[in-house]
Amino acid sequence: MTGLKAALTLDEFEIPSVIVEKSGELGGKVRGYGKTFPDFRSGRALVSGLVKRVDSTGMIRVLRNCTVSGIRTEGDHYRVRLSDGTSLDAHAVILAFGFEPFDATRQEEYGYGVCPNVIAAPELEALLDPLGPTKGRLLRPSDGKPVRKAAIIFCVGSRSKRTDSPYCSRICCSYSTKQAIEIKESDPDAQVVCFYMDIRTYGRGFEEMHQYAREIGVKYIRGRVSECCALPDGDILVRAENTLLGKPVQGVFDLVSLSVGMTPSPDTSSLAEMLGIELGTDGFFISADGGLSPHDTGREGIFLAGAVTGLKPIRDCILEGTSAGGRAAAYLRRRRA
Amino acid sequence: MSSSKFPADFDLQRQAFPGDDTPERSAPEDTGLQNQSGANAPWLDRPTCPEEYRRLRLCLDSLSDREILEGYRILRDEKVPRAEGWYYPNVRILHGTAFEREKDRREQKIWSEAHDESEVARWYREAREKPCAWWVENHIIARHALTSCMSCGVCTSLCPAAEFFDYNPRTIMEIVQEKDEQTLVELLRSDTIWYCYQCASCKVKCPRQNSPFGMLSSLRQLSQLKGYHVHSIRGRQQVAARHLWGGNLWNRACSLYYRDSHPETHRDFGPRHETLYRSIEIAFRQVGACPDMSGSLSARKIHPETLQEVRRLWHAGGALFLWQMIDEAAARGAVEDGLTIDEYHDKAKTEG
């Protein structure tokens, strides 16, 4: 997403660019979202709109199934070695290779990977997708039973020293709320319970969405979940404290979805080393000048954009793609002068 | 244990104590003290009514320190030869009596007076005078138990005490975090802190790596040092705990003694336990243990040298100071309630 927007921005400055995409398709994670918060527009449509524009300009070359395997300075430019053995020359590089959702098996007490009916948010996203494996019907993995009672657990892999991720991932409150609304709207009789610590629906329209969720009957319980256990029939027992009442509570659900947070993309550290640029203690890239130059790094001509500096909503990624493209264009112009 | 690799000649069941081969006194098996002294030993009574408590107290008060300490020692070390080693028939009779408790209090007082105050005890004595908020920042357990709490409730969610009692470790952590002196004092005077099972279910899950488990343990120490524990029924029980585990340690170097599960206090263990208990020593010997016997396996009589050694450690480690604080608070409580210390103890142990 971010990368596409940056390339299109460079295109507006009539600067040619190359997109190096690791997977077989452009668009990143957003390509897999049937609906996105806060406005419930199709993520897939958003991406295909951008991809169409990328394809129609002559200035953007796309290399799929390809990664960067080495970079070195050569005269006034960078020589970028690619995984297919070829290489290319560039005067500026924008890093927009995104984030990795938290590996939920690491928060062992939730039984992910052990109980089939405990799933992670990207899987729920796929189950809710009308073009997904279940055609948008929420059927639970173990036996295909329609889900009548679902629990959504917030802050999985976030805000915890135990998993070495003390940070807030910022958008899981919002996407979980969006998912809860989708479940509730497709089946008003279904019960959806969200276990949260704080609701951080901070963006424009996000909190309104949260309020709407409550209005249509999504239940919110303030308390971090301590454990999920599989019952013999495959149902999941969830335990937490309702901290607003000060009492331990438990409930039995057909399906539990874990709202996983962000972790740095697995290639982050190798690229950081390759380029000699700095990472924060959270493992994400940090920008230069203590943040005053948000896209710059310690290396001239290397720029950051999107989720490589921490997870953010699509809207912010678009913004960052746009401004990083602009920043790179300004840099190239100054260099030429 | 012949093939035991280490040490070659050490037999776990038969090892005798030095001097065991020349017994000064010995008594035939199952003539314990009871048979010998019978009605002549009113100080071994287990009283049941205020009148009996008063009589027992008069009797104990009439004994000098020397009589009590020496009498206890002689009875304790009286022994009977057995094929497997020596048997000490009086240990079980002395165990858990008001006489043993009286002996412990006096012996520990004498011990404390004869030794310099240990540096650990000094730290605790000074800490006692400081605000509770100081304690939670400085006590070695408390200061690692809380960095900051975000009130997420994970600890409470799995807490067995929260399920059973009106108890919530999260709110306790909140109170500690607030550090408001008045609220802390209220907490330390309440039953609340005594509900924790010390199971550590909370410690394993806290996303901030706090330990209500450790904090509760530390708060309880503070409550006892300050004497606040006697203001709640559960806290008052500590005088019984001090003599139960403390008495076992001081006299037998183990926190538990195999006769602690007397069917009278453990009715819920059922009739099979009662039957077993009737011949518990035989059952112990049957499986190779050493109940009140010389040796190194379960329930053995502790070697006097070992006992001396660990008593010095507990003096150095501040245990004697803590026990003294519990005793002083209990003595005050007994006076207030118009009870003898023995009745106060038994009441604290059975009330709640």
Added chain:
Amino acid sequence: MRDNAEQMDRRGRGNPWGRHIKSIPEGGYYLTLSCIMGSFFPGSESMIPRVYDLLGVRWGINSDAGSGWTCCTGIAYHGDVMPIEGTLLTVARLWSIAQASGLPVITPVCVTSFGVHLECRELYEKEPGLKEKINRLLMDACGRTFEIPKHIIHVSDVFYRYRDALRDRHFHYTLTEKGTGRPLRVVDHVGCHYSKIFPQQHAIGGAEDCRVLADPVRAWGGEEVDYPERRGCCGMGFRQCMITPNRGATIARTLKKIRSMAPCRPDLIVTNCPGCTTFLDKGQWAVHEVAGESHFIPVLNYVELAGLLLGWDPYETVGIQFHTVPVEPLLEKIGIPFDRSRSRLEGDRYNVGPPFAGPPTAG
């Protein structure tokens, strides 16, 4: 009911499981005994030296009677009548004896001790200068010094390490039903202070999927059965179980545990902590009286289980007569012979036989 073994898809465990493997040295064990186990299940304690000898490992307990083992004071510490410094010193003395004997690996048999030893070690790591201070106090009090031991290993870890060797070379029986060969259904309860105080480094499999009992059960022919309250506390609770008026709190937990196990139709509950063994076993009588539910599922700790499979005498060596829930029905299932008259409980109307021999009436 769907099969638990199937449901516990082990592929998913692969990842986290790999993070919690600890190295268990092959010998050099200094055994520290337990006041709880010694008070309630003395047979288990006498059997450990025999099992160690059978395995031919190097081990020891104390070098002479005068420098004997004592309990670790863990119960008194968690019962709030021992300051932590007293516990640090008592444990330091045990370490010092072990080190003087050339036995680098501390193996406590008690789970409370295991937790206490590890807590002491952690405090030394967190508190600069503490080791010097405790060493000085230890020296002044009894002329000893100690080093912080590299290995603190629970005895159940040792059994875990040698589970295959025990089965292949020494066992006479397996955890299967005589005649049919059906693997016996086993639920485990791992002591909280084994898996919850330092789950990352010191519990095999961590706190969530602790393998220390489950893997030996599988290796010995049984079927591991999961149940919802698996990680719940047994309710022992130190002051809760030992001060009579508080024991309702303990029984409430036992009830919860047993009720959660019962629908899984277990043949056996296996434990690694003497406290849990006591309350899951004896507590079933209270459950019977208080809730009117006669579950009576036999409870064994890992030493007793190994002892029985080794073919050792159930009464003379293992000491099953110490159990409130009769173990004899289980022996009959496995086909282990026993002579009831040796139990010394004969004549008691609650002895083996009805009402215990029948299937439990789950509540």
